Amino acid sequence: MFRHHSQPLVSAPAETAVLALLLAEGPLSRVELARRTGLSSTAVTKAARPLIDDGYLYELPPERTAPGAGRPVNPLAVAPDREYFIGLKISADELFAAVCDLRAGIRAMAGRPLSECTPGAVAAQVAGLVDELLDTDPAFRDRTRHLGVAVNGDVDRDSGRLRHSGLLGWRDVPLAELLSATTGLTVTVENDVRALTVAEHWFGEGIGTEYFALVTIGSGIGSALVVNGRLLRGAYGVAGEVGHVCVDPTGPRCRCGARGCVEAIASTDAILARVREAAANPRLTFGEVVGMARQGSPEACEAFARAGRAIGVGIATLVNVVGPERVVVSGEGVDAYDLLGRHIQDAYAAHVFGAASRCPLSLRPLPWEEWARGGAAVAIQALFPQPAPTSTIGVG
Numbered sequence: 001m002f003r004h005h006s007q008p009l010v011s012a013p014a015e016t017a018v019l020a021l022l023l024a025e026g027p028l029s030r031v032e033l034a035r036r037t038g039l040s041s042t043a044v045t046k047a048a049r050p051l052i053d054d055g056y057l058y059e060l061p062p063e064r065t066a067p068g069a070g071r072p073v074n075p076l077a078v079a080p081d082r083e084y085f086i087g088l089k090i091s092a093d094e095l096f097a098a099v100c101d102l103r104a105g106i107r108a109m110a111g112r113p114l115s116e117c118t119p120g121a122v123a124a125q126v127a128g129l130v131d132e133l134l135d136t137d138p139a140f141r142d143r144t145r146h147l148g149v150a151v152n153g154d155v156d157r158d159s160g161r162l163r164h165s166g167l168l169g170w171r172d173v174p175l176a177e178l179l180s181a182t183t184g185l186t187v188t189v190e191n192d193v194r195a196l197t198v199a200e201h202w203f204g205e206g207i208g209t210e211y212f213a214l215v216t217i218g219s220g221i222g223s224a225l226v227v228n229g230r231l232l233r234g235a236y237g238v239a240g241e242v243g244h245v246c247v248d249p250t251g252p253r254c255r256c257g258a259r260g261c262v263e264a265i266a267s268t269d270a271i272l273a274r275v276r277e278a279a280a281n282p283r284l285t286f287g288e289v290v291g292m293a294r295q296g297s298p299e300a301c302e303a304f305a306r307a308g309r310a311i312g313v314g315i316a317t318l319v320n321v322v323g324p325e326r327v328v329v330s331g332e333g334v335d336a337y338d339l340l341g342r343h344i345q346d347a348y349a350a351h352v353f354g355a356a357s358r359c360p361l362s363l364r365p366l367p368w369e370e371w372a373r374g375g376a377a378v379a380i381q382a383l384f385p386q387p388a389p390t391s392t393i394g395v396g
């Protein structure tokens, strides 16, 4: 995170645990908070006090209790409008941003095409986009301090530098510093798939899980893992790369240089190349290939089946090694879900080992606003001391 001016909202472990749990799970009584965090009731009350005073938490009206059950309890809840966060997705030809509340609920969205994809041009455009969003409501302007950026590539989150992005063609860009200078906000930059995984772990299907994986399919195959409640980074910044699991050592060459990676078989480009070759028509588009498969073209159906199998085997490998509680498969490619889904599920079921097969796969589309929401989730983490204490959410 590039610290422009703001400090984490919470620093004491007890405050961190209480706020993280309420953010992810909604209202809870102090008794329940104590049970789930392992803190004493007194410690919970003490931790909540400053957050109530600052307006981040409030007490709900007392819950009705059975006669004779003791005094009524007031559950604690997060005040979602206490602070807003801007999430931004940068792609090669478009910026997409959303204002989100404290629980990552989207409150406003805006996008603009990028005519020039250089860091300087993008930083200037982001400032305009942020202004446009903050102008939609005076409360946004008053209560927004953080911008979270989801971007393709290798990101050093601590320094806010984008080390390398193949999709944008950028190398070693101090992105957080640049965007902080043009927007005046505290900026956190994260790899887009990891940002999406944070959003899904804190506020989506991954809530309460200690082990969770997300896989995105489309022009590339991305993935990220949560282990022991934390986003896994790996000793060298690589961990859980399903896209480069080898499923066919004699398969097509991958852009990473290896052969037969999941991505070399299952990316939209790989499917397209396969059908173009099989149909001897180098001008086919991906949309046409989808249409051909839906009409039963054997070449197109085979390419999607092969892609689905590669993804299913890759995910089974990941599940066998790490043992997540669930896996979400999402992406632009899920538009072709009817063509891929069955093959993914069948190959997964055939290759997942033993009790790990209890881990369900859920497939669903990935609209653009979800990427921006991922950026906002990363910005919300800036309220906590680094590294973000996702583990406190998984307790219980």
Ligand SMILES: [Zn+2]
Residues within 6 Å of the ligand: 243, 244, 254, 255, 256, 257, 258, 261, 263, 264
């Ligand atoms: Zn590869």
